[in-house]
Amino acid sequence: IVSVFLQNSRDLQTTLNILYILSELLTVGGGRRVAVFVSKGGPAILLKLLISASKESPPSEELMLQLHSLLAKVGPKDRKFGVKARLTGALNVTVNLLKQNLLNSKLVLPCLQVLRVYSSNSVNAISLGKSGAVELMFKIVGPHTKKNTTLLKVALDTLGALLKSKTNARRAVDRGHVPLLLFAYQDWHRNDTRQRHMLIRKGLLASLRNITNIKCGRTAFIEADGMRVLYNTSNECLPVRTLDPLVNTSSLIMRKCFPKNRLPLPTIKSAFHYPLPHVPAGGPVAQIYSQMPGVDDVVDDSDEETEADMENDTENEEDEKDCRNDDIETDLSKLRPREIHSRPFEELRVYDKFFLELSEDFQVSGVPYGRTRVDPFKLGVDASTFTSTFHLRHKFYNIYNLYLTSLVHYIEKKKIHLVRVLERVALEADSPLNGGGGGGGGVDEPPVNSTRHIHSPLLVGGIAAARRGGGGGSSAGGSDCGSEGPEEEGPLLEVPDTALLLPLHDPDLYVEMVKGTASVPRYSEVAYPDYFGHVAPTFREPLLERAYGVQRAKIFQDIERLIHPNDILDKVVYDLDIPSGPVIADDGESLKFNSQFESGNLRKAIHVRQHEYDLVLNSDINSNHYHQWFYFEVSGMRVGTDYRFNIINCEKSNSQFNYGMQVLMYSVQEAIGGKPRWVRTGEDICYYKNHFSRSSIATGGQKGKSYYTMTFTMNFSHKDDVCYFAYHYPYTYSTLKMHLSKLEDLRSPQIYWRQDVLCETLAGNSCPLLTITAMPEATTNDHLCPFKNRPVIFLSARVHPGETNASWVMKGTLEFLMGSSQLAHSLREAYIFKIVPMLNPDGVINGNHRCSLSGEDLNRQWQNPSHELHPTIYHTKSLLQYLAHIQRAPLVFCDYHGHSRKKNVFMYGCSVKETVWQSNISTSSCDLHEDLGYRTLPKILSQMASAFSMGSCSFVVERSKESTARVVVWREIGVQRSYTMESTLCGCDQGKYKGLQIGTRELEEMGAQFCLALLRLKRLTSPLGLRTQQHFLDVESDLMETRAKVTSPTTYVMEEDEPSFQEEVDYSADSNDDDPDPDVEASNEPEDAALHLDTLSDCETANHKK
């Protein structure tokens, strides 16, 4: 009715009267009446009225006042209000009215309130800017005052919204308003001592935040000394928790404006060089090889981005969240597994030699069945020739005698320079080792004597070891290590008797193995942890609880580098890029670093401030990125000092270091004191985007990216200690060789064990292939036939060098398989195991995180592996093709991996049906028939292994994964149960280990449980077990669970094997700054936006809530 009256009224007083009534009506009754008014088209009528009233000259002030008051009331409730206002032309009416009545305090407030609603629409904001609204706001906004604070607040809201438009922001910068905003903020900070005007202070910061989204805004901010202003004000705000939103927004602005730094490196290419036999035609490796010498790849040549670039430069970390899952395979023809006989069988025949158990007649006398004492590693390069020309079982003694000569040959051939006995390891040990049980002892042992001197480096040729406890037994042949003897000169290195504690460890044997390992940097040192070995701690290691404000505190310390430049030392103390050697002589004031040993990774260490070090990781060889794995030694520390370490060139956008994961540390003093172990350590750990810019050469073309910092603080407990830090429990190639040699010793006459050399890697290291099963009970045909028909289980691990946990799981599997229990025996009787325990030895040896020496991710080469560049993949695939050809495709294929972003252990498999379901493509999917057997194994695991989580499993086939082992073995070899098993690097959030970080004990247990699950699978897949299986697999309810879960987007997972997932923490500096798309109507009210910012931009609070 009111509307009708309004539309028809021509008389000013009548109109006003109607408006008064309307105002009364809408004021009482809350939002419901306003909502009705809006739904009946009220705002449009008011806007029309506004337009016609503005045409009167002069317009009635009272009418304008009433109209704006009403509009301010109803506008925010109308989602289309912004568009309606623009289309009717009301924007300019309000702006002009304001311009003419700035001193008319009665009229200004409702006009501003309406303007605030207008400007929340991004298209309006641009148009209002053109009409001078930005300038207008700056006339109202100013220093501290006690008057008109409501007005000021509304003006600031409006200004904040207007400045989201980059054109408006530039206008504000050009007119010099940045210093004005800073001055005003500082003034309010000083005078608002009772914190009554938080909203105004927040509003000022919001405007600064939006202005600094553009480059000239950041420049103006720096020029106006903005860093110091915000740093100082923030520090003063820190003690008051309610001021956190101000501190957080300030921190956000400072991080954004922090001048971009150059990574302190001559090149981002690996410090190690390994020339490839041939360079692939395209891709990142080709790009590296085609890069002109002398090109500075650390920063972009076009570092000075133009404004135009910046306009489109929105941080796209959030893409991960936004993108639809378009990575799911939707091509049904690709989803139907099919055997691809890409190679003729004649070619595959050469692989016969790896399947001797299938042809063996076991009639040979003299040598125990299957006990071929051939250690392929010791045969060096010629091993494969041997295997093909000799029938090893008959020749083993001769060959064994050959090993020494061939090793020497091999070493000379490869020109490995092994340091001879140059130095003795000096050690004054006066406190005896706690004997064999030391590692498992109580928590409080007497402090380690601090007078010991541990020699670093520990040289391969220079180890004079005296093992306490007398255990460990014989050193392997050829060892030049000293034994306990009075004739030895000088003090001896007291080796903890880990050989007693650890059945598969033997320090002497380890050194032997190291000598046969070819590394690109030609390492001559051995890391103490790998040499001594380690036992799992006896105490629990809970996930680290994140202290409130850690990230903010760290960022503030980073900003202090700018504020207090006098504190900066910037002294390089370790640098692999120095030709004469990485260790830089020092006055003893700095810590010493070292990474020159197998699997080591640390490129550079810079002593930045008194107790702070910036660390730079090395890229994978023939690559310019993949910095994640680290393993290095630190010595020269002082006790009772908090040292801060920052790894400054991390690449992933988030890390489990933000969710309770700690780094691993090994103290040599502790080891000598009887506690050789890796422990989770480090305080104040966090991971965040830093100010070191990342060249687009390393990001695949994306500009304006930054690196991330992983920071931790360490307080050492021993003087003169040598400590090691690692991303995860190290597991070197030499360790594998040692373990295999020890495992071989565990054979009993019931075990069939064979160790072959599958092939050589690019650097000439052997890739071992194991065959394990039970010996046939007798050599008669009725025993041999079932023996040869046992289903094959094919396992592999460690294609990704940085995922050392995969090796620990594999160790658990191997130990179980070689065990003497009845279960182990049953398992061996059930299957023939083919195992490639390390698919990427070269990557492991050289401290790579992801790739092989070819600079490529080997788990993306399975579709078309090159025998030259990816030999281990090529030959492993061939083994599988061979098996498929002889109709013996494995029952289960599983590739062990580690996952850096998820907790627990879980599996990825392949299912057509689940892929089709997830993709929502409309196909005749109903008539897809699929055996649900692929779910059995993970389901069994979820019931028996505490670390395993069914909820994290996925059976979707993604396009980006089409060249992974899992998908290729499923699609091309036709293995229905083809899996990737991912173990967390961090810890568990369910099951028995909930809240704990994972350790080698749990990982090895997982490997054993995998074996037990296979035994259970055997029962379920036997003809009698089939019905149980159907019952056991409550697939419907499982699938319902899967459907209910939000599908993880999988497109931004280049560096991850598997779907990435989102965590709640906002780890980046500016992910909330994305401008809304101007074409999309923004319906957010400014208040909402502000609220949103306060909760989301604050990583600390977000995490805290969690």
Ligand SMILES: [Zn+2]
């Ligand atoms: Zn992996």
